[in-house]
Amino acid sequence: xxxxxxxxxxxxxxxxxxxxxxxxxxxxxxxxxxxxxxxxxxxxxxxxxxxxxxxxxxxxxxxxxxxxxxxxxxxxxxxxxxxxxxxxxxxxxxxxxxxxxxxxxxxxxxxxxxxxxxxxxxxxxxxxxxxxxxxxxxxxxxxxxxxxxxxxxxxxxxxxxxxxxxxxxxxxxxxxxxxxxxxxxxxxxxxxxxxxxxxxxxxxxxxxxxxxxxxxxxxxxxxxxxxxxxxxxxxxxxxxxxxxxxxxxxxxxxxxxxxxxxxxxxxxxxxxxxxxxxxxxxxxxxxxxxxxxxxxxxxxxxxxxxxxxxxxxxxxxxxxxxxxxxxxxxxxx
Amino acid sequence: xxxxxxxxxxxxxxxxxxxxxxxxxxxxxxxxxxxxxxxxxxxxxxxxxxxxxxxxxxxxxxxxxxxxxxxxxxxxxxxxxxxxxxxxxxxxxxxxxxxxxxxxxxxxxxxxxxxxxxxxxxxxxxxxxxxxxxxxxxxxxxxxxxxxxxxxxxxxxxxxxxxxxxxxxxxxxxxxxxxxxxxxxxxxxxxxxxxxxxxxxxxxxxxxxxxxxxxxxxxxxxxxxxxxxxxxxxxxxxxxxxxxxxxxxxxxxxxxxxxxxxxxxxxxxxxxxxxxxxxxxxxxxxxxxxxxxxxxxxx
Numbered sequence: 001x002x003x004x005x006x007x008x009x010x011x012x013x014x015x016x017x018x019x020x021x022x023x024x025x026x027x028x029x030x031x032x033x034x035x036x037x038x039x040x041x042x043x044x045x046x047x048x049x050x051x052x053x054x055x056x057x058x059x060x061x062x063x064x065x066x067x068x069x070x071x072x073x074x075x076x077x078x079x080x081x082x083x084x085x086x087x088x089x090x091x092x093x094x095x096x097x098x099x100x101x102x103x104x105x106x107x108x109x110x111x112x113x114x115x116x117x118x119x120x121x122x123x124x125x126x127x128x129x130x131x132x133x134x135x136x137x138x139x140x141x142x143x144x145x146x147x148x149x150x151x152x153x154x155x156x157x158x159x160x161x162x163x164x165x166x167x168x169x170x171x172x173x174x175x176x177x178x179x180x181x182x183x184x185x186x187x188x189x190x191x192x193x194x195x196x197x198x199x200x201x202x203x204x205x206x207x208x209x210x211x212x213x214x215x216x217x218x219x220x221x222x223x224x225x226x227x228x229x230x231x232x233x234x235x236x237x238x239x240x241x242x243x244x245x246x247x248x249x250x251x252x253x254x255x256x257x258x259x260x261x262x263x264x265x266x267x268x269x270x271x272x273x274x275x276x277x278x279x280x281x282x283x284x285x286x287x288x289x290x291x292x293x294x295x296x297x298x299x300x301x302x303x304x305x306x307x308x309x310x311x312x313x314x315x316x317x318x319x320x321x322x323x324x325x326x327x328x329x330x331x332x333x
Numbered sequence: 334x335x336x337x338x339x340x341x342x343x344x345x346x347x348x349x350x351x352x353x354x355x356x357x358x359x360x361x362x363x364x365x366x367x368x369x370x371x372x373x374x375x376x377x378x379x380x381x382x383x384x385x386x387x388x389x390x391x392x393x394x395x396x397x398x399x400x401x402x403x404x405x406x407x408x409x410x411x412x413x414x415x416x417x418x419x420x421x422x423x424x425x426x427x428x429x430x431x432x433x434x435x436x437x438x439x440x441x442x443x444x445x446x447x448x449x450x451x452x453x454x455x456x457x458x459x460x461x462x463x464x465x466x467x468x469x470x471x472x473x474x475x476x477x478x479x480x481x482x483x484x485x486x487x488x489x490x491x492x493x494x495x496x497x498x499x500x501x502x503x504x505x506x507x508x509x510x511x512x513x514x515x516x517x518x519x520x521x522x523x524x525x526x527x528x529x530x531x532x533x534x535x536x537x538x539x540x541x542x543x544x545x546x547x548x549x550x551x552x553x554x555x556x557x558x559x560x561x562x563x564x565x566x567x568x569x570x571x572x573x574x575x576x577x578x579x580x581x582x583x584x585x586x587x588x589x590x591x592x593x594x595x596x597x598x599x600x601x602x603x604x605x606x607x608x609x610x611x612x613x614x615x616x617x618x619x620x621x622x623x624x625x626x627x628x629x630x631x632x
Contacts, residue, residue, distance in 0.1 A: 060483045060517035067487015094477045099466050
């Protein structure tokens, strides 16, 4: 694992998709008028016979993907997360999830990482996709994991929702890291606090874990990129020995990672307090990532505070430093 | 055949016998090198399909008989006329509640066991009233309406990529044209010139709340599809000869749509016109009268 500040790379998904399509003749890519923004300009330019932009027609795109998948293709459909879930939910349910087809829905710009306001902020996509039978849900914001996940979801039989950060992608994990569709990873180990994070919240979870550890609060940090099926066994095992479990997600606290962890803990009768860091049942607004993450309390400090609310005592309160802005912030489209 | 004045396009009142230019001259069009199927045989097949459907709906005393009476001729032409080559061509049943017609024709042609018809719609039955992923003999079906055309486009694209000649046929109901996805798909298919795609629309002017034309007009149907870049054939959907000719007509580097003008009660006189054709309640006497009429007129 690398140390912050992390190096960033561009288009790890787009590159991995081209590599996959070069290896596998069944791979096809559909887009909905966001080709460069979803890194699929690479496959469009390098393998134009494998790419169609259907225009602004997400419902039709999902239906076409379902038809092609029935005929034997593995189809990647691409848009912003908000458009390729909310706008075509019934189509995903009936044309993809129910028939359990090899359609991989790739949604960029998760949660309030979009400056575009509620119309562009996918704050409920994980909840919706998680509710669909047969659907696997993956939330990633690390270049090493993204590069591996493209091949992994293509190998997996059935529909997948792949939620990806847009723009500059940090390299948190080194090349020895192995992305798994079945196992969460314990990145830091400690018995007092257990933090579970996915996607863009992983760097903040690591920073919070370090700040807590520095103050003598032994902390576990779990990377749970696969929100469904959740690796309950790893999470429950770590949670049992903790005094508090904190989930961190760039998503509504309703229906996403926090809910999934709550269900796992309750069903296993873990009986440890749970604090969920995420959007507290609100629509956000336009603004920079830094502004929105601070205002809606998705920062390192918010994870630390959630833990401290249960384990805080006369030890010195942890000092935190927020994740610094990455260069090259992007426009709404 | 009852006709509804379209309040928004009075000059284009729905006139089943007024066909698009050329298509009512089908007898003079050289359509195909293959001999056309025997029209009298297909008429008899259509009657048996409608009888089967009547028997199936009679099991519970209510159901989608109207759909079978309006589309029985279309299904007989598609499957009995040799247009859909089973196991090769693709068939998408977009409105899932038309499954009754599919089962009725499939049993008649020996593609499914006739015994299955007897448990149609019952708990645990193989043949569900609204088709599902378990439904035999379709490539795609949709209970949630207007999704079929997009799926068929996916199948047609796959055939184009594979370089094979598998044709994709879509059966659609007219009410589905109220859904936006229909037009997203129509636009896409024309843009990509998917000539391996044929849509047949059962234009029976019937939806749950009443006549389609009284709720949100979809007329002028043929002009809409033509404007979207499709080859359009408009025929009387109870005229077997016209249906067969429209299906056999080659398409010129375009997707093709056949607007089959039909009546939800199949123009049967034995069913009172006050009956709700979209979901018919049937008793033994009415079922017997329907079967008798079908058998007497198509013996």
